[in-house]
Each structure stands twice: as structure tokens, then as C-alpha cells.
Amino acid sequence: MRIMIVDDHALVRRGMSYVVKEGYPDADVVEAESSAVALEVLHGGAKVDMALVDVRMPDLDGLELLRAIKAEWEEMPVIMLSTYENAPYVKRALADGAAGYLLKDATPEDLAQAINVAMSGSGSVLSPRVIQNLFEEQQNGSDGGRRNEYSLTQRENDILAQLAEGRSNREIAQSLFLSEKTVKAHLAAIFRKLGVTNRTQAAMMAVQMGVGPVPGALAVND
Numbered sequence: 389m390r391i392m393i394v395d396d397h398a399l400v401r402r403g404m405s406y407v408v409k410e411g412y413p414d415a416d417v418v419e420a421e422s423s424a425v426a427l428e429v430l431h432g433g434a435k436v437d438m439a440l441v442d443v444r445m446p447d448l449d450g451l452e453l454l455r456a457i458k459a460e461w462e463e464m465p466v467i468m469l470s471t472y473e474n475a476p477y478v479k480r481a482l483a484d485g486a487a488g489y490l491l492k493d494a495t496p497e498d499l500a501q502a503i504n505v506a507m508s509g510s511g512s513v514l515s516p517r518v519i520q521n522l523f524e525e526q527q528n529g530s531d532g533g534r535r536n537e538y539s540l541t542q543r544e545n546d547i548l549a550q551l552a553e554g555r556s557n558r559e560i561a562q563s564l565f566l567s568e569k570t571v572k573a574h575l576a577a578i579f580r581k582l583g584v585t586n587r588t589q590a591a592m593m594a595v596q597m598g599v600g601p602v603p604g605a606l607a608v609n610d
Contacts, residue, residue: 389507390416390435394426394453395442395469400492404440404469411500423448427456436464438487438506443470443477451480458485465506478514482592488513511554512588538581538597547574551587552594
């Protein structure tokens with residue numbers, strides 16, 4: 389597995405590289421000090437399995453790099469790393485296809501979880517404070533009452549709340565005494581009503597709508 393770390397601070401790159409190698413001894417770590425260098429690496433034909441990208445960089449910032457990567461290498465997971473926990477950055481990153489958003493004070497275990505989830509393609513992992521900020525914005529902003537706005541049934545609310553907790557279809561079915569086929573049918577209706585196309589987007593909408601408890605960290609599984 390080859391992981392590219394993109395950050396304009398050398399010490400941060402080296403520290404992140406060390407953490408990655410500790411968790412994945414066989415990983416080939418590539419460091420890039422800017423978005424331009426990262427794109428050079430990718431255009432040079434080197435196969436990169438995933439990227440860890442700093443949100444704020446001086447040339448082309450991480451969010452712009454995320455969009456550039458997704459435009460050409462759509463299947464490559466990109467986890468954003470930042471000291472900024474404000475909701476607009478997070479929403480923009482997830483809307484542009486980020487596979488996770490971690491704060492730089494995350495633990496090595498948090499990073500390992502995010503990498504595992506991203507590589508499996510099973511969802512996104514967000515730092516706890518990121519989730520809390522999204523929830524607080526919903527509580528204080530204009531998202532109030534959105535649950536009723538989307539006309540979700542009580543059963544759909546129950547399923548959406550469990551999806552936001554990262555539960556699989558099987559776990560949801562067992563908890564609510566439903567068949568997996570019924571859960572899938574409800575999820576299809578939920579996606580349609582919310583105007584989303586996947587579980588990660590639905591989970592983020594759930595957090596914004598205040599459906600279910602705010603998790604300590606969000607991992608959305610298939």
C-alpha cells in the first residue's frame with residue numbers, strides 16, 4: 389500500500405509518516421510539501437492508494453487539491469487533516485468526496501481507524517470535535533425542524549439514527565426486528581427524501597438534523 393502525505397510543514401509530514409509506518413510497517417509512504425508536488429507525483433504515474441492532505445496550504449489549499457484528485461482519480465480515498473474544526477470546512481470537504489476529516493491532535497489509533505475505513509470504502513471517519521461542531525451548528529442555526537421538512541416516518545427516523553451511529557444494515561435489522569431487505573427498502577426511501585446518494589451523506593444529514601445521539605466519532609459502514 390502506498391500512502392501520500394501532503395503538508396507544507398516538514399516536521400508534520402515526518403511525524404505523520406512515522407505514525408503511518410508504525411501502524412502499517414509494509415506501507416510505502418510518499419511525502420509531498422505542496423499540492424503542486426502531490427499532483428506531480430500522481431501525474432508521474434506513481435500508483436498512490438490513498439492520500440492524507442492538510443486542509444490549509446499556501447499554494448493550492450487541501451480542499452482544492454481534494455477536488456483535483458477526485459476529478460482524475462475518483463476512487464482514491466483522501467483523508468483531510470486540519471487544525472480547523474469549523475463546520476464549513478468539514479461540509480465542503482465531505483461534499484467534495486473526502487473519506488474522512490481528522491484534527492491534527494487525533495491519536496495514532498484514530499488515524500489507523502480512518503485509514504482502515506477509507507481503504508475499505510465503507511464510509512468516513514470524523515474527529516469527535518468535528519461532529520460536535522456540526523451538531524452545535526445545527527442546534528444554533530437554520531437547520532431546526534428539518535426532520536419534519538423531509539417528511540420522514542418514525543421508522544425512517546429510527547433507521548437513520550442508527551445509520552448515523554455507524555451500524556450496518558444487519559445490525560439495524562437485528563435491533564429493530566426487521567429483515568435486511570426491509571432496512572434496504574427504508575434506506576432507499578430515506579436517501580430519496582433527503583436528496584442524498586450514499587450512507588455517508590445520509591449520516592451527515594442525520595447529524596445536521598439532530599436525528600439520534602451525537603457520536604464520539606463517526607464511522608459510516610456499509
